[in-house]
Amino acid sequence: MASFEVIGGKALKGEIVPQGAKNEALQILCAVLLTDEPVTISNIPDIRDVNKLIELLRDMGVKVGKLSTDTYRFQADAVNLDYLDTPEFVAQGRSLRGSVMILGPMLSRFGKCQLPKPGGDKIGRRPLDTHFVGLEKLGGKLTLEGKDFYRISTQGRLHGAYMLLDEASVTGTANIVMGAVLAEGTTTIYNAACEPYLQQLCKMLVRMGAKISGIGSNLLTIEGVERLGGTEHRMLPDMIEIGSFIGLAAMTGSEITIKDCQIQELGLIPDTFRKLGIQLEFRGDDIFIPAQEHYEIDTYLDGSILTISDHTWPGLTPDLLSVILVVATQAKGTVLIHQKMFESRLFFVDKLIDMGAQIILCDPHRATVIGLDQRNRLHGITMTSPDIRAGVALLIAALSAEGRSVIENVEQIDRGYQYIDKRLTALGAQIRRL
Structure with missing residues (x-):
């Protein structure tokens, strides 16, 4: 099985075009x-x-x-x-x-x-x-x-x-x-x-x-x-990949432009990332994400903790919750992630905890994330990709982390993301396929 060796902690910059859906x-x-x-x-x-x-x-x-x-x-x-x-x-x-x-x-x-x-x-x-x-x-x-x-x-x-x-x-x-x-x-x-x-x-x-x-x-x-x-x-551009690139830009403090996004087809995805404090700018059909040192999670009007959950369209797609959970680990504030549809999709959070994230896995469907506000960076570890979406979420975590990470079983990531190592390397990422 192939692996990715990732040297994290580097800001990325440039333009990237999402693959077909x-x-x-x-x-x-x-x-x-x-x-x-x-x-x-x-x-x-x-x-x-x-x-x-x-x-x-x-x-x-x-x-x-x-x-x-x-x-x-x-x-x-x-x-x-x-x-x-x-x-x-x-x-x-x-x-x-x-x-x-x-x-x-x-x-x-x-x-x-x-x-x-x-x-x-x-x-x-x-x-x-x-x-x-x-x-x-x-x-x-x-x-x-x-x-x-x-x-x-x-x-x-x-x-x-x-x-x-x-x-x-x-x-x-x-x-x-x-x-x-x-x-x-x-x-x-x-x-x-x-x-x-x-x-x-x-x-x-x-x-x-x-x-x-x-x-x-x-x-x-x-x-x-x-x-x-x-x-x-x-075919449309892949909304899951677009959301993954938004999360990647925020986690790594990078300035990235995502090209040709068909923004009108993205539903709640941009606004959900805005609730995490991530700045987005629509430039025609492109999405520009500026480099941010900090991003802060919203609360409800009464001050209670924000919940982000998946739902059938036009609700938020469940395929992005893994990425959103990872992005929240470096935000300022706390959020409850509620994955309703699949009871095993949050079972990768142990790897994030090993990297230094503060996460409470409440049950198979819910996890509370206490953001570190970039004060304590994640650190690199060796881990295994359990599925497509958790795999790319772990890749984003590794790119933001200090030091060297190895992600095994990257065939899972290859199932859903086209040449992801080469495309991110073109933005300045240090990823080597082993």
Whole structure:
């Protein structure tokens, strides 16, 4: 396994361009299975999870052509359904969380799909119930083989249905939408996710010929069509990476400009960092973060301690809470971080405590951070990256810390962040891949 050696305590400076959105890519790439016509997608991030999904599509028989460093053309006119019964497919599906996104399009277009329980981060329970319950309401019949292999099929076309989702799952909503666009009749999805990535998927499907109304709300209405055509699509910049760079600038006292951010799609992210006392300036579609010696956490109007928590869109994405927690360790003041969705995502704070941070882990979902106000800098240690988001949070901590840190298992970071060591080195960071 690879490691990063980080020499911290250095201010960075310069401009950085965020990669394409990882969470959007996993949905958009699977949508190419809905048509036999070419689909061109640009701003695709060159990261492990996305590359493994592209490899899976290619092995399923999708024609894949790389047009430039971030642009691919896909054509699913000869999908090999027999490949889904091979040991190779099972191994690929188990290793990649994004493999779950083939369920909706495969069932919708080909009438069947099978899938082993997908892999991915060990951040707590991530049930697939919303996916399967929604697809079953459209007419899919689910069979469970053992504890972790699923088969779903339908006789003829899927049919439209009304459903009220028990959770506003982004990937669950996406799978149901991709199942419904080719179904017979009208599908109504209430309590649908409405994240920008889901909006991007719906807009792409509409360009392909789908009939979807309510995009951007939690009530989607889909009139099924006979077939979809090809299209071109450009993905949004990754909001998680943008937030990570804001946190990095604050922790290291750096002056950084983040380019081409699509600020209107960032939701609460800029204001959440402002609550930590971080100064941001919008310059067109760029975000400028000046070098700050200190930043102070807000309190509520009555003086009580600020709580920052995750929520479904338009609430704060859970993927940024690890970074926000790290940034708070060097702020002035105290904040309660409440991670509602995943019960294991805060279990990296022991490493921050070993670095000198003052954190009380209240329970699996909540941690209280007492900021050090830059008076006592973190110090370098050897640590292991447990998941994508905790991994980049630990990298930010190491870059702000005094001395040498080693971060092991950086393959987790590579799953979600494109050439992160090279891009940060260009800003003046000292990172060496071992």
